[in-house]
Amino acid sequence: MELQVILEHDQAVRRAVRRIEETTATKRKLFMIANFPHVIGIIDGTHVPIAAPSQDEEVYVNRKRFHSLNVQVVCDADYVILDFCTRFPGSSHDSFVWQNSNLYQKFQQGEFGNSVLLGDSGYPLQQNLMVPVGRPANAAERRYNTSLKKTRVVVEQTIGIWKARFKCIHQKGGTLCYSPLKCGKMAAATFLLHNYCRRRNIPLLDDPEHPEDPDDPDDPDDPIPAPAPAAAAAAGARLAAGQARRRQMIQEYFS
Numbered sequence: 001m002e003l004q005v006i007l008e009h010d011q012a013v014r015r016a017v018r019r020i021e022e023t024t025a026t027k028r029k030l031f032m033i034a035n036f037p038h039v040i041g042i043i044d045g046t047h048v049p050i051a052a053p054s055q056d057e058e059v060y061v062n063r064k065r066f067h068s069l070n071v072q073v074v075c076d077a078d079y080v081i082l083d084f085c086t087r088f089p090g091s092s093h094d095s096f097v098w099q100n101s102n103l104y105q106k107f108q109q110g111e112f113g114n115s116v117l118l119g120d121s122g123y124p125l126q127q128n129l130m131v132p133v134g135r136p137a138n139a140a141e142r143r144y145n146t147s148l149k150k151t152r153v154v155v156e157q158t159i160g161i162w163k164a165r166f167k168c169i170h171q172k173g174g175t176l177c178y179s180p181l182k183c184g185k186m187a188a189a190t191f192l193l194h195n196y197c198r199r200r201n202i203p204l205l206d207d208p209e210h211p212e213d214p215d216d217p218d219d220p221d222d223p224i225p226a227p228a229p230a231a232a233a234a235a236g237a238r239l240a241a242g243q244a245r246r247r248q249m250i251q252e253y254f255s
Helices: 002-034 094-099 102-108 139-165 180-199 229-254
Strands: 039-049 068-075 081-085 116-118
Touching: 002 039, 002 139, 039 094, 039 139, 068 094, 068 139, 068 180, 081 102, 081 180, 094 102, 116 139, 139 180, 139 229
Parallel strands: 039 116
Antiparallel strands: 039 068, 068 081
16 A cells, blocks of 8 residues: 555656646747747637527627637647637637636636736736737837737647648638537547647648638737626736736846
């Protein structure tokens, strides 16, 4: 029994060391893109077209007026998908998907320490989620925005590669004609297959090397919805913490 406990402990330590090494490597590669520090992943949302469901049809209509799932993607510098969420309808705002995802809960619990994700203006500024400065007032804030934008391109390219490889989740390839639950599972399966291909250097057959997200990354999302009154105080606290962290990063790394 004691030997088994020792072996289990040893395996747990090895797994922990491996996770630290992988996280360090991820941060280093993302930093090399445009010198943005502490980045553990880049987050974005994209739409997977589906046939109109028989129930709650209207909530699946996105802002571009077609039925879809709003799928959250987090990637690294090698176009590998680190995390995804496929369970929300197309009318859901990116910020809503984020704050109701399992990954958000892990960040709230401090699982990733001082690491940050990078997102666009469709996401709320938080202590572990950096977004662009809306109206940069000085050179340091402009350098911060430039670095964030250059680094964030990777997630647009990752989504583009994923959709180019799997036509079934590309709008040009039609729609998935199954229930939203099954469509979400199919999208999840393609994420796993995408990672298999990336890690084994299996090339795309007939597409550019780094196609961008066909959802048009320059098309801004709708404004972030105001939180419900009961949640306004917590949202305000998260925003204040995010603003403080962003000011600190700008002063330390971009001034």
